[in-house]
Amino acid sequence: MDARTLCLGALMHGEASGYEIRKLFEDGPFSPICDVSYGSIYPALTRLLDEEWVTCCVAKQDGRPDKKVYSITPGGRAAFLNGLASTPAPDKMQSEMLFILSFGDHLPRADVIKLVDRYISNYEARIAAIHNCADDTVLPAVRRFVHNFGIAVYETALDYLRTHRADLTEELSLARDPATPIKNRPAVSAGMQ
Amino acid sequence: MDARTLCLGALMHGEASGYEIRKLFEDGPFSPICDVSYGSIYPALTRLLDEEWVTCCVAKQDGRPDKKVYSITPGGRAAFLNGLASTPAPDKMQSEMLFILSFGDHLPRADVIKLVDRYISNYEARIAAIHNCADDTVLPAVRRFVHNFGIAVYETALDYLRTHRADLTEELSLARDPATPIKNRPAVSAGMQ
DNA sequence: AGGTACATGTAAGCTGTTACATGATTTT
DNA sequence: AAAATCATGTAACAGCTTACATGTACCT
Missing domain, CATH: 1.10.10.10 (Winged helix-like DNA-binding domain superfamily/Winged helix DNA-binding domain)
Structure with a gap:
């Protein structure tokens, strides 16, 4: 736009x-x-x-x-x-994180984890900002739809990162068979940016 | 990028x-x-x-x-x-749909529903495309992470639209109090684009 | 003293989009 | 017969980002 x-x-x-x-x-x-x-x-x-x-x-x-x-x-x-x-463009997740992550096997493992952690913080901040701008007034119908859509999407992204952060470390280090299920480790909280 | x-x-x-x-x-x-x-x-x-x-x-x-x-x-x-x-930009959902929807109360209701339906199709197509490009090869670790992240995010968006499409019609027509809970209606499948 | 918030603007440079131009082959 | 796929490129135009330029006032 x-x-x-x-x-x-x-x-x-x-x-x-x-x-x-x-x-x-x-x-x-x-x-x-x-x-x-x-x-x-x-x-x-x-x-x-x-x-x-x-x-x-x-x-x-x-x-x-x-x-x-x-x-x-x-x-x-x-x-x-x-x-x-006039017909608007389709929605799209612009994610430099995913682009970079898709080259994770060429990057130092520590850098990959740092990257994920920074993005966890980014997502947290984004979600906080959405909650923030609803504080002042009760949202009218349409705006609430938009508001909750944003929260749903960004929270999914954040949850995914928290849940799978640990898997990423293991997989990069062990390079195990992709078919082998990876057990979840507790998510570690973010610490950057 | x-x-x-x-x-x-x-x-x-x-x-x-x-x-x-x-x-x-x-x-x-x-x-x-x-x-x-x-x-x-x-x-x-x-x-x-x-x-x-x-x-x-x-x-x-x-x-x-x-x-x-x-x-x-x-x-x-x-x-x-x-x-x-070098520090990459934070992830962001680019959504012309939400921008337009936030002016939904100034638009004909039928147009709003058409818009949501078109975006439901868009999201379906996007998810199908993601599933599609994983068929040929078993994904290595990092790529699976990226792959599943995309599915999680887009599927959340799609679910949200399907679940709340009906609410949007009701709320626009009745302009009811935002605090009043709206009962869910079954989602109607998309039909455009 | 220094940083941040308020407040408006310009200009150069970079980037990207759109449409055009061309042309063979395969599919419908 | 028409449309889509394969394949590369240019040129005009539109657009945005970045940095610059300027200045007050408040907070620490």
């Missing part, structure tokens, strides 16, 4: 500055599923202004820099909702 | 042409976690040749176009493995 669509989506929930939009994608409800950086947001907002899909007014604040508060226009809403209709 | 790294990764498993590398990322073991298109692969391979991280020889075939078969060099292996060590 391009930055313009993402910005419009953020503004569907209410007016916001570029800085605030960024935070929505960093810690907010969109953080588990989308990415967007300042370098994309500011040019996107400028273009949306040109297209008259948003309006902007400057809010003076004391003790803080001025803020440009953007609001979506009716035209912007229509364009946004219309754009959503 | 950039296209060059992805190509080197593909070549770690053995020599291949650009066309074959593409297939590895489309249907093969990397398909659930990475993306890369012809437009990235061919320029990437050319650059890897310049850097002497791969070599290339032309294989003549009858009835078919000539093939450029690339192999990774020792220098390429070293560079690749070294590059993997």
